[in-house]
Amino acid sequence: xxxxxxxxxxxxxxxxxxxxxxEAHPERPSGLLRWLLTTNHKEIGTxxxxxxxxxxxxxxxxxxxxxxxxxxxxxxxxxPEFFNQMTTMHGLIMVFGAVMPAFVGLANWMVPLQIxxxxxxxxxxxxxxxWLLPVAFxxxxxxxxxxxxxxxxxxxxxxxxxxxxxxxxxTFFILSLHIAGISSILGAINIIATILNLRAPGMRMMDxxxxxxxxxxxxxxxxxxxxxxAGVVTMMLMDINFGTSxxxxxxxxxxxxxxxxxWFFGHPEVYIMILPAFGIVxxxxxxxxxxxxxxxxxxxxxxxxxxxxxxxxxAHHMFVVGLPLVAELFFMYCTMLIAVPTGxxxxxxxxxxxxxxxxxxxxxxxxxxxxxxxxxxxFSGLMLAIAPADFQYHDTYFVVAHFHYVLVPGAVFAIMAxxxxxxxxxxxHYPHERLAQWHFWLSVVGVNLTFFPMHFxxxxxxxxxxxxxxxxxxxxxxxxxxxxxxxxxxxxLFVAVVVLCVRGxxxxxxxxxxHAEDLEWSVPSPAPLHTFETxxxxxxxxx
Amino acid sequence: MSGSYxxxxxxxxxxxxxxxxGVMMIGAGMLLVHGFGGPIVAIGLAAVLVVMALWFRDxxxxxxxxxxxxxxxxxxxxxxxxxxxxxxxxxxAFFGTLFYVRTFxxxxxxxxxxxxxxxLLWPGFTAHWPLLNPxxxxxAGPREVLSPWQLPLVNTLILVASSITLTVAHEALKEGYxxxxxxxxxxxxxxxxxxxxxxxxxxxxxYTHYGVTLQAGIYGATFFILTGFHGLHVxxxxxxxxxxxxxxxxxxxxxxxxxxxxxxAWYWHFVDVVWIGLFLFVYVF
Numbered sequence: 001x002x003x004x005x006x007x008x009x010x011x012x013x014x015x016x017x018x019x020x021x022x023e024a025h026p027e028r029p030s031g032l033l034r035w036l037l038t039t040n041h042k043e044i045g046t047x048x049x050x051x052x053x054x055x056x057x058x059x060x061x062x063x064x065x066x067x068x069x070x071x072x073x074x075x076x077x078x079x080p081e082f083f084n085q086m087t088t089m090h091g092l093i094m095v096f097g098a099v100m101p102a103f104v105g106l107a108n109w110m111v112p113l114q115i116x117x118x119x120x121x122x123x124x125x126x127x128x129x130x131w132l133l134p135v136a137f138x139x140x141x142x143x144x145x146x147x148x149x150x151x152x153x154x155x156x157x158x159x160x161x162x163x164x165x166x167x168x169x170x171t172f173f174i175l176s177l178h179i180a181g182i183s184s185i186l187g188a189i190n191i192i193a194t195i196l197n198l199r200a201p202g203m204r205m206m207d208x209x210x211x212x213x214x215x216x217x218x219x220x221x222x223x224x225x226x227x228x229x230a231g232v233v234t235m236m237l238m239d240i241n242f243g244t245s246x247x248x249x250x251x252x253x254x255x256x257x258x259x260x261x262x263w264f265f266g267h268p269e270v271y272i273m274i275l276p277a278f279g280i281v282x283x284x285x286x287x288x289x290x291x292x293x294x295x296x297x298x299x300x301x302x303x304x305x306x307x308x309x310x311x312x313x314x315a316h317h318m319f320v321v322g323l324p325l326v327a328e329l330f331f332m333y334c335t336m337l338i339a340v341p342t343g344x345x346x347x348x349x350x351x352x353x354x355x356x357x358x359x360x361x362x363x364x365x366x367x368x369x370x371x372x373x374x375x376x377x378x379f380s381g382l383m384l385a386i387a388p389a390d391f392q393y394h395d396t397y398f399v400v401a402h403f404h405y406v407l408v409p410g411a412v413f414a415i416m417a418x419x420x421x422x423x424x425x426x427x428x429h430y431p432h433e434r435l436a437q438w439h440f441w442l443s444v445v446g447v448n449l450t451f452f453p454m455h456f457x458x459x460x461x462x463x464x465x466x467x468x469x470x471x472x473x474x475x476x477x478x479x480x481x482x483x484x485x486x487x488x489x490x491x492x493l494f495v496a497v498v499v500l501c502v503r504g505x506x507x508x509x510x511x512x513x514x515h516a517e518d519l520e521w522s523v524p525s526p527a528p529l530h531t532f533e534t535x536x537x538x539x540x541x542x543x
Numbered sequence: 544m545s546g547s548y549x550x551x552x553x554x555x556x557x558x559x560x561x562x563x564x565g566v567m568m569i570g571a572g573m574l575l576v577h578g579f580g581g582p583i584v585a586i587g588l589a590a591v592l593v594v595m596a597l598w599f600r601d602x603x604x605x606x607x608x609x610x611x612x613x614x615x616x617x618x619x620x621x622x623x624x625x626x627x628x629x630x631x632x633x634x635x636a637f638f639g640t641l642f643y644v645r646t647f648x649x650x651x652x653x654x655x656x657x658x659x660x661x662x663l664l665w666p667g668f669t670a671h672w673p674l675l676n677p678x679x680x681x682x683a684g685p686r687e688v689l690s691p692w693q694l695p696l697v698n699t700l701i702l703v704a705s706s707i708t709l710t711v712a713h714e715a716l717k718e719g720y721x722x723x724x725x726x727x728x729x730x731x732x733x734x735x736x737x738x739x740x741x742x743x744x745x746x747x748x749x750y751t752h753y754g755v756t757l758q759a760g761i762y763g764a765t766f767f768i769l770t771g772f773h774g775l776h777v778x779x780x781x782x783x784x785x786x787x788x789x790x791x792x793x794x795x796x797x798x799x800x801x802x803x804x805x806x807x808a809w810y811w812h813f814v815d816v817v818w819i820g821l822f823l824f825v826y827v828f
């Protein structure tokens with residue numbers, strides 16, 4: 001995979017690199033050192049994407065263990081303790097190791113290309129942000145081998161499960177989250193600085209492609225909430241190791257405080273994982289519908305509205321924890337409000353498709369599936385937002401169904417759509433269309449087989465995070481497990497498509513897709529190592 | 544400006560920095576969990592500091608060679624500004640904890656609120672802030688809390704004064720009075736050191752005379768996490784200002800180009816503002 005072919009050095013780039021700083025570009029290191037020392041946004045983007053894919057499979061294997069255990073009632077394969085570690089690590093790895101780095105990787109590759117920048121604003125910091133991740137996740141995964149096992153309290157690590165009753169390895173888990181958090185904050189700072197400062201002359205904020213806009217807002221969310229996560233895990237660390245009472249009622253603290261702090265981070269975190277997906281889909285749908293995006297400005301405002309609302313809804317994760325009534329009502333109504341800007345987005349995508357001249361290339365397939373399936377996840381979210389109804393749904397498989405619909409056919413499908421969309425730009429080749437179609441259809445079938453039955457088992461009362469279940473849930477779980485195996489296996493096809501595309505395939509021109517408009521399509525395919533060293537002049541498309 | 548954006552060459556500091564941070568964290572984990580690993584923490588921390596020093600040295604050299612233009616300068620400004628915003632949010636978590644505990648958690652334990660579930664845990668508990676009587680057995684509260692009008696007031700005056708001296712130093716630098724700048728900056732560093740020393744005395748007093756410890760229930764926990772992280776930031780800020788002082792002595796900076804100095808000043812003012820919040824909500828009210 002790590003063979004994104006080194007682009008041939010193009011003479012004019014070599015000489016104008018870095019504004020007449022010839023000595024700043026000495027012989028580039030080769031082999032492993034090239035990847036360790038790089039300051040190039042494209043190489044770092046590739047590293048992020050490879051890392052994310054690796055984590056996607058590691059987290060995927062954990063999910064397969066979970067689904068294998070749940071294949072039939074009773075305890076078959078694993079001990080409950082290990083099952084808990086698997087659900088926990090699956091969540092942590094997928095959220096922090098797979099989805100977030102994938103979006104950062106796409107941002108690294110595409111934001112400079114889409115705004116006409118020579119690189120990220122702070123290239124060395126960029127490399128630092130990436131290389132913190134392997135350190136953090138090696139540490140996190142190593143907790144599985146420690147005495148007492150790895151984290152087993154769910155990815156939300158509620159106190160006191162994660163403090164008083166936690167395995168000793170929790171301290172290492174906290175430290176690994178600190179490293180991952182530093183990585184996210186520095187990465188986000190870099191992205192904001194790039195977008196605010198390095199746009200091509202003439203490109204106003206309201207000219208930016210939506211992927212750039214959504215990432216600008218996502219980066220803001222990251223900088224606002226990752227430090228809160230750092231704060232809350234630090235308090236856990238103190239409670240575990242230094243006898244403080246932050247989450248201990250005996251000392252005047254409160255376990256519910258943990259949940260407030262965690263979800264003040266956690267809810268914006270959910271949008272961190274979906275806003276860039278909106279951006280990708282907003283790039284792909286107009287391209288393959290051969291129409292301009294309907295309602296560009298409203299898309300920007302909707303994204304900003306979602307981001308602002310995300311700070312006001314955190315306690316909808318805590319409806320059953322014993323909140324005062326006024327809090328239940330406030331958080332319920334604020335949560336429902338999110339449906340408005342989200343509805344604006346879905347409306348705009350559909351209106352863009354309306355009377356478009358649509359073709360169904362692999363990126364478009366994934367983007368269309370995103371619109372439909374993400375909307376299902378959005379509606380189940382609206383159901384969960386209703387506090388009295390949530391008393392029923394809370395901690396059941398209905399919740400699992402909901403957030404997997406927004407994260408798998410939502411975020412993950414959007415990432416795959418983006419990869420298929422931009423692979424020609426990265427490698428110079430189109431992805432293998434037939435294989436990509438197989439990958440798409442198997443994924444769609446697999447994902448729905450896996451998660452749709454969970455709505456039913458959840459509404460019927462099946463609790464989440466339990467390795468065994470009552471007999472009446474057996475059929476739903478059998479279907480879910482079969483779907484999960486199908487989905488998991490079909491991701492190998494994705495790897496095959498990517499590897500084949502890196503190695504060869506139909507040559508792509510600079511503008512790989514007929515109606516694609518943004519700046520990245522003005523540079524050659526594959527994009528040379530250095531692009532836009534002389535800022536392009538941005539020309540506003542005629543309305 | 545076209546084509547002049549500085550894209551640095553490959554650099555070994557980022558990857559070495561993440562390795563060093565990893566070593567430090569692994570050492571810290573071993574120390575906390577298994578009780579050994581102190582030397583590993585020390586090695587990791589030293590490596591982190593060395594890498595930071597060398598990385599900043601590279602940046603300073605590039606800056607002094609004139610490789611950075613106005614656009615690069617703006618990138619640094621955005622970067623530092625958003626970094627400080629992230630620090631604001633870090634402290635917001637701890638202030639939020641303090642407010643939540645004082646407004647909700649402790650009163651609820653004392654029976655306030657419509658449902659009063661928490662009140663059932665320790666029926667005899669009466670809520671009071673500062674919490675001198677944690678409800679659970681085995682957790683001894685503070686004997687007494689620290690008065691704001693002694694050392695904390697002195698420290699407040701010191702930090703406010705240091706913000707003023709730093710601003711004078713900055714204005715002097717902008718006007719080209721280098722020796723004035725040097726003197727006032729040195730004064731600022733001195734005030735920072737005074738603050739740290741007094742905070743140390745106060746911690747000693749808290750532990751030995753007042754019974755305000757990490758283990759003394761939620762009052763001690765919030766007190767130390769807020770003042771502790773603030774104190775750490777004062778230490779870091781003092782180091783940064785010392786570096787600026789050295790750079791002034793080495794004739795770095797010009798009246799119209801000295802973002803390193805400005806960034807240090809932003810950071811210091813931020814630390815100062817956090818202290819005002821601390822003084823008001825941890826000590827006074």
